[in-house]
Amino acid sequence: MKFSKFFSRLQEEPWYREFLRPVIHRVEEHSNLLDIGTGSGKLLEIICKEKSVKATGVDTSSEMLAEATRKLINTNARLLLVDAGRKLPFKKNTFDFISVCNVLFHIKQAAIERMLDEYIGLLKPSGKIIVLTPTGKGNIIQLAWHFFSLKNLGIFIWYSATKKRSIQWGNNGILKCYSIKNNLDYHKEITLKGFAVVETIQV
Numbered sequence: 001m002k003f004s005k006f007f008s009r010l011q012e013e014p015w016y017r018e019f020l021r022p023v024i025h026r027v028e029e030h031s032n033l034l035d036i037g038t039g040s041g042k043l044l045e046i047i048c049k050e051k052s053v054k055a056t057g058v059d060t061s062s063e064m065l066a067e068a069t070r071k072l073i074n075t076n077a078r079l080l081l082v083d084a085g086r087k088l089p090f091k092k093n094t095f096d097f098i099s100v101c102n103v104l105f106h107i108k109q110a111a112i113e114r115m116l117d118e119y120i121g122l123l124k125p126s127g128k129i130i131v132l133t134p135t136g137k138g139n140i141i142q143l144a145w146h147f148f149s150l151k152n153l154g155i156f157i158w159y160s161a162t163k164k165r166s167i168q169w170g171n172n173g174i175l176k177c178y179s180i181k182n183n184l185d186y187h188k189e190i191t192l193k194g195f196a197v198v199e200t201i202q203v
Helices: 003-010 014-026 042-052 062-071 109-122 138-149 155-172 173-181
Strands: 032-036 054-059 078-081 096-100 123-134 186-189 196-202
Touching: 003 062, 003 155, 014 042, 014 096, 014 123, 014 155, 014 186, 014 196, 032 042, 042 054, 042 062, 062 078, 109 123, 109 173, 123 155, 138 155, 155 173, 155 186, 173 186, 173 196
Parallel strands: 032 054, 032 096, 054 078, 096 123
Antiparallel strands: 123 196, 186 196
């Protein structure tokens, strides 16, 4: 099975909706959203069906976007294939929200700061960047206590695959430091029973 199909199926498990919940909650009705690393499109599928949002998803994987296209067939979401490391093809002051889920903790700090600089430019005044990341904290026993179900088996794969890098992400405090340096508002909230964190930067 291709990874894109495997990942798409994993996102259909109940725990993944709970993982995305804080992002869905923060994106306001009738806003313009850009989702970075949209993958198989689960976040956009939920938001487009539950909120009147103009949504655009970008990804560097054509296979992931093929999965997203199938999920978003009955929505008004727009999908765009982009090249890694190149500027995004959008005008300044375009979006109210930019969401980045399960992405930044894989990237080196210098590259993250360049990406954030670009995202800030794409936001409208008072716009927000919402970053959702696993924390890597806890252990398998605690994870099973909260989420064990035959319908949630993918969360154990997700936890094991992301644990090391996500702990490093949490220790580095990159988004908080970036916000302080650039005089931006920063907020952090632990979610998913301690297994995820949502960080918000507001311009």
